[in-house]
Amino acid sequence: MSHMDVAHPYFGAFLLFVITSIAFIATTVAARFVSRYLARLDTEKLKSTIYECGPEVTKQPNKISAQFYLIALLFILFDVEIIFMFPWAIDFKLLGWFGFAEMLLFIILLAIGFIYAWRKGALEWHSIK
Structure with missing residues (x-):
């Protein structure tokens, strides 16, 4: 019996x-060709309509x-x-100090992001005139 007589155990999955x-x-190629042949060929009239080019620009009163x-x-x-903190709070005693350290690191990273956004002025509200 040679090694060619025994089928590889993953041959069926590979073949599938x-x-x-x-x-x-x-299927992708066939759908592309079918859509090309069934599509309307007279698209020049549609290219200049408002729908194709976007709506007319008007003044926006309430931006x-x-x-x-x-x-x-x-x-x-x-x-x-907060959603991530709920499961942690439920299993707080089971997770022990390792879970506490992970959540502390998570909160510290988010606090750093919050402080960064605050210093960049992301939380300052500027009115439009």
Whole structure:
């Protein structure tokens, strides 16, 4: 009995991977060709419409400051911090000093980020005039 008579234990998984990859590539290429042949060919009329070029520029009476999005992002960041602290607080005694040190490091890193954002003026609200 030679080594060629025994199938490799992962041959079936490898064959399945190759067949799936070929099927994926073939489906992608076929979808690309079908969409190209079924698409409208008269697109020149659509290129100059407002929808294709974007809406007409008008004066915005009530602009929203980009500062709002930065504050919202910081809120989400620190809200997620609290979500990570709940499981730690539940298993505090089980985790011991190692868990305490990990959470302390986590809080210190977030505090450094908060101080950095504060010093850069990310928390200062500037009104739009």
